[in-house]
Amino acid sequence: IALTREVDEAALEDLEMSLIASDIGVTTAAEIIERLRDRGKRQGIRNGAELKDLLREHLKQILDEQQRPVAKVAAPPEVIMMVGVNGTGKTTTSGKLAAWYRAQAKTVLMCAADTFRAAAIEQLEVWGERSGVEIVRTKQGGDPSAVLFDALQAAKSRHNDVLIVDTAGRLHTKNSLMAELDKMRRTTQRIIPDAPHEVLLVMDATTGQNGLQQARLFTESAGVTGIVLTKLDGTAKGGIAIAIARELKLPVRFVGVGEKIEDILPFDSGAFVDSLLG
Amino acid sequence: NLSEKLQRAFKNLRGQGTMTEENIQEALREIRVALLEADVNLNVVKDLIDHIREKAIGQEVMTALSPTEQVIKIVHDELVTLLGKDTARFQFASRPPTVILMAGLQGSGKTTTSGKLAAWLQKGGHRPMLVSVDVYRPAAREQLRVVAQSIKANIYQGDTKGEPAGTPLVERLAKEARREAVITGCDTLIVDTAGRLHIDSDLMDEMAKLKALLSPQEILFVADAMTGQDAVRSAEEFHRRLALTGIVLTKMDGDARGGAALSIRHVTGQPVKFIGMGEKPDAFEPFHPDRIVGRILG
Ligand SMILES: Nc1nc2c(ncn2[C@@H]2O[C@H](COP(=O)(O)OP(=O)(O)OP(=O)(O)O)[C@@H](O)[C@H]2O)c(=O)[nH]1
Numbered sequence: 001i002a003l004t005r006e007v008d009e010a011a012l013e014d015l016e017m018s019l020i021a022s023d024i025g026v027t028t029a030a031e032i033i034e035r036l037r038d039r040g041k042r043q044g045i046r047n048g049a050e051l052k053d054l055l056r057e058h059l060k061q062i063l064d065e066q067q068r069p070v071a072k073v074a075a076p077p078e079v080i081m082m083v084g085v086n087g088t089g090k091t092t093t094s095g096k097l098a099a100w101y102r103a104q105a106k107t108v109l110m111c112a113a114d115t116f117r118a119a120a121i122e123q124l125e126v127w128g129e130r131s132g133v134e135i136v137r138t139k140q141g142g143d144p145s146a147v148l149f150d151a152l153q154a155a156k157s158r159h160n161d162v163l164i165v166d167t168a169g170r171l172h173t174k175n176s177l178m179a180e181l182d183k184m185r186r187t188t189q190r191i192i193p194d195a196p197h198e199v200l201l202v203m204d205a206t207t208g209q210n211g212l213q214q215a216r217l218f219t220e221s222a223g224v225t226g227i228v229l230t231k232l233d234g235t236a237k238g239g240i241a242i243a244i245a246r247e248l249k250l251p252v253r254f255v256g257v258g259e260k261i262e263d264i265l266p267f268d269s270g271a272f273v274d275s276l277l278g
Numbered sequence: 279n280l281s282e283k284l285q286r287a288f289k290n291l292r293g294q295g296t297m298t299e300e301n302i303q304e305a306l307r308e309i310r311v312a313l314l315e316a317d318v319n320l321n322v323v324k325d326l327i328d329h330i331r332e333k334a335i336g337q338e339v340m341t342a343l344s345p346t347e348q349v350i351k352i353v354h355d356e357l358v359t360l361l362g363k364d365t366a367r368f369q370f371a372s373r374p375p376t377v378i379l380m381a382g383l384q385g386s387g388k389t390t391t392s393g394k395l396a397a398w399l400q401k402g403g404h405r406p407m408l409v410s411v412d413v414y415r416p417a418a419r420e421q422l423r424v425v426a427q428s429i430k431a432n433i434y435q436g437d438t439k440g441e442p443a444g445t446p447l448v449e450r451l452a453k454e455a456r457r458e459a460v461i462t463g464c465d466t467l468i469v470d471t472a473g474r475l476h477i478d479s480d481l482m483d484e485m486a487k488l489k490a491l492l493s494p495q496e497i498l499f500v501a502d503a504m505t506g507q508d509a510v511r512s513a514e515e516f517h518r519r520l521a522l523t524g525i526v527l528t529k530m531d532g533d534a535r536g537g538a539a540l541s542i543r544h545v546t547g548q549p550v551k552f553i554g555m556g557e558k559p560d561a562f563e564p565f566h567p568d569r570i571v572g573r574i575l576g
């Protein structure tokens with residue numbers, strides 16, 4: 001069988017453009033399309049629709065390989081830390097997640113560990129009211145590790161199922177802020193040995209190639225275990241999540257699809273890839 | 279880096295010769311990759327490469343180093359031309375108050391930038407008034423109030439009177455703030471708005487209504503420097519609905535290359551007027567095109 005069958009190059013080029021347009025990255029797109037070209041030749045696939053199906057399958061596979069069941073928590077509380085650069089949706093997602101866990105009949109506590117930004121604590125308190133979840137807080141400008149300590153002790157003594165920790169937005173290039181996050185993680189480990197059980201990197205779906213560097217450095221300082229991709233109700237495709245899955249082996253756990261409390265969905269790789277390829 | 283990649287791409291063009299379509303092909307590919315990795319929009323990159331190719335072909339190559347230097351210079355000049363060579367001016371009203379309307383997607387930095395703009399205007403001897411018409415986001419109006427307090431700027435708080443969050447309330451607050459600015463002798467009014475999607479027709483209508491109500495001298499699109507390919511779509515729609523007068527690129531204190539600046543400038547024709555370089559009110563600078571070009575080219 002000849003291995004040099006023709007593949008529809010125009011179709012491949014269209015697919016490559018749509019991958020780049022989705023923010024998957026020019027190099028990642030080229031590698032994926034090269035692999036698709038090889039496979040297309042070997043399987044004698046010529047038409048564009050079939051190539052697109054193959055591509056859909058491959059992208060889904062990249063994402064599915066990172067999906068793993070969330071590890072069972074030895075003893076409550078399960079501690080979930082929300083981290084990420086400024087403005088991505090950490091506080092909003094904390095509120096949505098609190099409601100989501102409550103809907104599963106879990107008892108939830110939240111920690112307002114962003115003691116820096118103007119009205120950050122007040123913002124989380126509104127989400128606490130909306131989700132019916134109590135917030136452990138301190139005064140503005142207080143020590144984030146100290147309020148985290150209080151929240152962990154409270155969650156333990158009250159036997160809460162889940163503790164959600166909202167942290168301040170910070171750029172991964174700011175060493176002192178990343179060190180603060182590392183310190184918060186170590187504080188958590190001292191009080192609850194397996195915690196934090198989940199460290200969710202909250203990323204804006206409009207983020208470009210910088211998202212990879214964010215994921216790398218946040219994983220170094222905070223031990224990221226998964227991604228929440230927000231603002232997918234916009235027109236951005238969030239393709240950076242595929243580059244992150246491929247290179248850093250991180251799963252997407254949830255997606256944010258709006259500003260209301262119910263606008264959160266567990267990640268569905270098929271739906272995500274369908275929307276990406278259009 | 280790009281220079282090294284171009285050196286390799288030009289290994290057949292050492293010494294003398296002329297740049298032709300063939301011998302610069304590999305170099306153009308490297309430039310394309312560099313621009314895409316810097317988050318410049320795909321279609322903008324296509325246009326840029328065409329212009330660069332046009333300018334390069336026919337150029338005489340003088341020394342072994344010169345093809346790389348020449349092409350880098352062409353690329354650099356092309357990007358600076360696209361961004362607009364000079365630092366853009368801020369538009370004041372002939373009769374106060376000058377109204378500045380902040381616009382943009384969720385989380386881009388509008389509220390923080392409103393405070394920075396007020397601080398910048400104060401330094402320039404102005405008397406700004408701030409108002410938040412973000413009646414939607416939890417504690418948004420409180421956030422601006424705290425920011426205003428920290429820089430001792432006037433802020434119109436207004437009373438929402440338990441009215442439901444919606445455009446009528448937004449319009450009422452904006453009207454009252456403008457009147458208050460006039461009464462208190464504030465010569466500038468900065469209107470902070472809620473983040474919104476360019477595909478949300480009700481909220482985009484609200485922006486259009488705010489514009490009609492306030493007749494702002496400046497409508498600033500506040501965009502996150504780490505925005506990727508989607509930057510053109512949102513910027514284009516905001517520009518179509520509002521006729522933007524300028525762009526603020528925030529979070530430039532990170533390591534995002536900032537290619538979105540090129541994309542947004544290209545699709546709106548409007549200049550980047552300021553950049554945000556941090557979370558504090560003083561982390562705000564007028565934009566210099568050549569600095570971001572260096573950053574985009576890595
Ligand atoms: N459309 C849309 N907007 C969202 C989504 N998630 C969050 N937002 C909005 O994004 C903006 C920023 O959200 P926050 O929750 O304050 O983000 P943050 O990461 O906590 O911000 P910092 O704490 O300042 O770093 C708000 O206007 C939210 O309503 C989403 O899934 N879709």
Ligand SMILES: Nc1nc2c(ncn2[C@@H]2O[C@H](COP(=O)(O)OP(=O)(O)OP(=O)(O)O)[C@@H](O)[C@H]2O)c(=O)[nH]1
Pocket residue numbers: 086087117169171382383384385386387388389390391412415418471472473474528529530531553554555556557561
């Ligand atoms: N490092 C850095 N952070 C910034 C900059 N500008 C804004 N931020 C941060 O980005 C986050 C979002 O800023 P906001 O001012 O709340 O954004 P917004 O556009 O008003 O958000 P919405 O009203 O929800 O649409 C906050 O954590 C800010 O402190 C900047 O230039 N550099």
Ligand SMILES: [Mg+2]
Pocket residue numbers: 090091092114120167168169
């Ligand atoms: Mg927050």
Ligand SMILES: [Mg+2]
Pocket residue numbers: 388389390412418471472473
């Ligand atoms: Mg705001």
